[in-house]
Amino acid sequence: MRLAALLLAGLLATPALAVQPDEILADPALESRARDISQGLRCLVCRNENIDDSNAELARDLRLLVRERLEAGDTDAEVVDFVVDRYGEYVLLNPTTGGANLILWIAGPVMLMGGLGLAALYLRRRRAAPEPAAAALSEEERARLAEILKD
Structure with a gap:
């Protein structure tokens, strides 16, 4: 009984497609x-x-x-090109890596490498910097510190 309930819950938890029955093409290959x-x-x-x-x-x-273009005889690439021409490359979930998009594809790794390089440079300079000398306390400061620690 619990297994059946678990299976039913798993089936109901799957994402539902928004494709309506009136949109589905009669030809299974085209669909x-x-x-x-x-x-x-x-x-x-x-x-x-x-x-x-x-x-x-x-x-x-x-x-x-998409379905109209397929029924008209377009290839998959022609359908995608038609939609991209009409709505721009933003309509693609996986944008192309050519043209102006190349800058976007390269910018992330370049910025990461630059940040890592700057961090390494900072750490190297920090390690090589001389340790600042500790200043000795004056007699007045020692007396004040002894008074604070006494309380």
């Missing part, structure tokens, strides 16, 4: 291609969800657009 393409396209409203997982109206429009 499979549409799902594969949709996994790589970002919902412009939800931002970090693909269009298959989003319930936003714009995501529905994009799902329908």
Whole structure:
């Protein structure tokens, strides 16, 4: 009984796809291609969800657009290019590594290496710096310290 309840809870906990029954193509091969393409396209409203997982109206429009292009005979690459031309590269969940995006791909590792280099330089200079000499206490300071420690 507990196992059945656990299995039911596990099935209910899986993410529900937002693809509506009226969007699904009759041809299973085209529908499979549409799902594969949709996994790589970002919902412009939800931002970090693909269009298959989003319930936003714009995501529905994009799902329908993908399916229309596939029914028109476009290849997967042509469908993605069409959507990117229309909405920009931001629509891709995995942006390309060419052009202006190359700066973004390279900036993170370069900044990390630069930060590590600066930290190493700081630690090397700090280790090589002479230890500051401890100043001796004056008689007045010693008397004050003895008075404080006495209490």
